[in-house]
Amino acid sequence: MLSCVENKIYIHIYPDGSTYFKFESTGDSTDVFNNDFIHPQNLKGWNANIEVIEKNDEKNWRMTTEGISMDSILIFQDGKNTTLNYSFKRYKHETWFSSEFGAEIRFQGKQIKDEFPKLYESLISDNPDSLFWLPEAMTILMRKGLNEISPDSISPQQSKRNQRFVNHLRNSFAKIQTLDDMEKFKKDRELFLTDLLKPFRVEPSFPSRLAKAMKKHEAILESTMDLNDDFFQWKILMPGKPVKTNAMEIVGDTLIWKFGLDSLLSESFVLKAESVFYP
Incomplete structure (x- = not known):
């Protein structure tokens, strides 16, 4: 059984302005359907299919979504920031002798590096020790929760009060020595x-x-941590000849990017491509 989800996305931009998309996610059912990365939904004329793949007594699930869009901008998000939000944009510029095309896939960064530094360190070093990063994470979550429920959180008085709560929680976590102690906090x-x-x-x-x-x-x-089990491969085929891109690999005229969660932990992550088409 796959230990992660393989997300393979293929995009073909045509000279007439239409774009073909194919999304394919393969892995065990828990990871494929946990909604950390969602396929486009409710798009007219698009097809979706789910199948079970059995090989060598192993069972995996494959979810495929494909279709054609005439839109120059598509935004894929759930509105709650509990999934990987991303957008697609294409453009075309006509000259006397050629047509210039551009495409951009922009992923909304998860801000883990700035907001949860110990969790970031744990993820990039493949160190799953919860006792290392969870106390800091819970303290930061408390601060976020306090700012949300306190309408006067930006006032000096409320800000000082909130900081006292956070410091008290931090001191309490400093006494935690085992995961069992941490589970008591998470349980109730x-x-x-x-x-x-x-x-x-x-x-x-x-x-x-x-x-x-x-x-x-x-x-x-x-939802961000769930992406730690996801691998992404994006392929884009542009009209004409590629002239500018940040692709990691080019095979023929196909531009290829391969990455995982480590590329999504900070600011926005962008895939870019430009090409020239001579009629």
Whole structure:
């Protein structure tokens, strides 16, 4: 069985302005259908297919989506930032002697490097030790949750109060020595926060609201970590001859990019291609 999901995307841009797309994801059912990377949905005239592939007593799933679009811009996102958001843009410029084409695939960066530095270090070094990065991550999630539920979080007074909460949580995590201790926090977060915030004067509903707000941001973080099992291969065939690109490989006229989560942890990641077509 595949230990990850292989996402293969093929794009063919035609001189008439139409674009053919084919998305193919192969892996075990848990990873293929966890929605960390979604295929285009609800596009008129597009076809989607799911099949089971059995080989050497191993079972994998393959999801395929393909179709043609006349749109010059397509945006693929779920609106909740719990999946990998990306967009496609193509353009065409006519000259006296040729047609110039351009294409751009832009992935929204996950900002892990800046927001969760220890998790970033863990991911790029392939160090899965939760005790190394999880305390920092939960502390940051608490700060995000506090800023969301406190309407006056930007005021100096509220900001100072929030920082006291965060510091108190950080000190509590510093005492955690085992994963079992960490699981107690994850299992019943509302109870943990209720006990944690007893030294402070907070309204009874505050721990519940904070736990809910943290869960929302944690879902975004978990979806990013799910991408650690994904491998991407994008192929683009442009009209005419490629003249400018940041492709990692060129085979004939086909431009190829291969990458994983490490390319998506910071700012936006962009695939670019330009070509010239002589009629």
